Amino acid sequence: MRIPDILLILVLIMLRTALLLFIFPSSIFYTNAQSETHDNCLNIHNTYLSTAFDLTKNCVGFSAPVSGRAYGYISVGMYEATVDFLPTKISLQKQLNGYTRNVEVPEKVNWALAVNAADYQLLSYFYRNMPPTQKERLDSLYTYQKKEYASKVRKKTVKASELYGQEIANGIIEWSKTDGAENGHLNNFPEDFEIVKCESCWERTFPGYLPALTPHWGNNRPMLKQSPDVYKNMEIFDFDTDSASVMYKEAAAVYQNAMNENPEYEIIAEYWDDAAGYSGTPSGHFFTIASSVVASSELELEQAVQLYATLGVAINDAFIGSFYLKYKFNFIRPITYIHRYIEPQFNSRLASPPFPEYPSGHSFQSGAATEVMKSIFGDTTIIVDETNKNRNDIDGSPRTYQSFTEMSEEISISRFYGGIHFLKTLNNSLDYGRRIGQYVVATLKFSNE
Known part of the structure; x- marks a missing residue:
């Protein structure tokens, strides 16, 4: 093939790409980027769920009921931290007993960073009596994932994304404090209970x-x-x-x-x-x-x-x-x-x-x-x-x-x-x-x- 023919082919490919970008500006490459974001967020959630399993084993007072409560709030928090970039999904606020939220979505959000911040905040609170070695591992997980997903993101967006995730998590935490079991892990065997014989x-x-x-x-x-x-x-x-x-x-x-x-x-x-x-x-x-x-x-x-x-x-x-x-x-x-x-x-x-x-x-x-x-x-x-x-x-x-x-x-x-x-x-x-x-x-x- 002659060089002019090759140049002509390259020009035609460039023109075709430019035309597609003009006609479908929001769809070219968007699907792949969106899919990658979804995969990243799901991987983050699954990693923190695995971490929750280890924390449950290693935290004093995490009996079966106490653990069930922790997983309940953490899983709802994971959903709420994710829902705002899922166009087919809606928040569970007002459906869940006593839960409301009033968190504004920033103009620009890196969702992996938001999810990482939310999940970290949730586990840090619900397993707040974790041993020091477990705390180090949790902190390292958060830091590692933040570094991975923030490397090509503007500092302003990083800050806004993390703040959003933290606000979602804090809303879940505040809601949990009113359910009657806030310190259940500290009082599995209440002394005031009298056994009926x-x-x-x-x-x-x-x-x-x-x-x-x-x-x-x-x-x-x-x-x-x-x-x-x-x-x-x-x-x-x-x-x-x-x-x-x-x-x-x-x-x-x-x-x-x-x-x-x-x-x-x-x-x-x-x-x-x-x-x-x-x-x-x-x-x-x-x-x-x-x-x-x-x-x-x-x-x-x-x-x-x-x-x-x-x-x-x-x-x-x-x-x-x-x-x-x-x-x-x-x-x-x-x-x-x-x-x-x-x-x-x-x-x-x-x-x-x-x-x-x-x-x-x-x-x-x-x-x-x-x-x-x-x-x-x-x-x-x-x-x-x-x-x-x-x-x-x-x-x-x-x-x-x-x-x-x-x-x-x-x-x-x-x-x-x-x-x-x-x-x-x-x-x-x-x-x-x-x-x-x-x-x-x-x-x-x-x-x-």
Whole structure:
């Protein structure tokens, strides 16, 4: 090809590009830049969620209810810090119980910097008792990401973007302070709580005989004002010591399963125990699963932040509901019943948590959380859970499920295998947990459509 021909081709290409830029000035290259921004923001959110999992394990006082509350506010904050550059999404203000916001969007915003500032502020506050080494890691994460995304941004825009993110986070923090659990991590075992004693009542259990955990948690403000209506009619089965009664048979089933030497029962019980100090608690486990499926499904930012916010609200309100009902019914644990009426030397695979038996918090959480995930992914998604793969104290081998329903059922029955819940309790609790999840999904509106 002759040089003049090559020059002619180059000129034609330049003219074509100029024409396209003239006709579609806002669309050329914009889509790629927007996509990169979305990817950056989602990566930032997922990194901070992973950090929250580690903080949950390492912060004193982060029992399951306390952790559920932290994840609830953090996930809503992540959504609110993102929503203003998602044209199809709307804020959750005024939908959530007591939450309003009045934050102006700056003229120029680097959204990665805004999200980084918001997420950092949220974790810094809700895990404010973190050990110094964890604080150093969190600070380093924030600094690293700020440096990465601010390198080609004007200082004025950097400052405005960070201020915006901080204002969003501070609005969430101020809202959280009025829910009744502001210092819950400092008062898991309130000394002013008096245990009611009766034959069917909960009492401290072997081996630790710990006092009642978070007995007032059910009085906290739910994120959705009407969520208590979902479980207000939940009823409990009758206490009875007759060997022909439903109650006795339920306890006998727990005893018989505990005597079964099938190792799978113990593996499942320990895998889903999610005890504080050893794991990210149930909340951290569910968010780890959610972020994993977000990645494997290549979910876009818009749906991912919607998923996280919905999941956080559902878990928070499910914890409030389950603990309200636990102390309302004040029901006896299987180990206490079995010691009294079946076998005094009985021991369970798991230690019974220090609060009443009915309903099951795990079943409430698994029902609510999986309904939320089903609303985004459907119920035919294969889930490979690797949350516990690095644990050495249990068999943390990855577990695979063919659906969220299958996973929720294993989570629920794991408490039966652990010897800490009656099967009838688990079935009822899983049902009501699912109702909570369905209610949250149906109630929260993320767009005006």
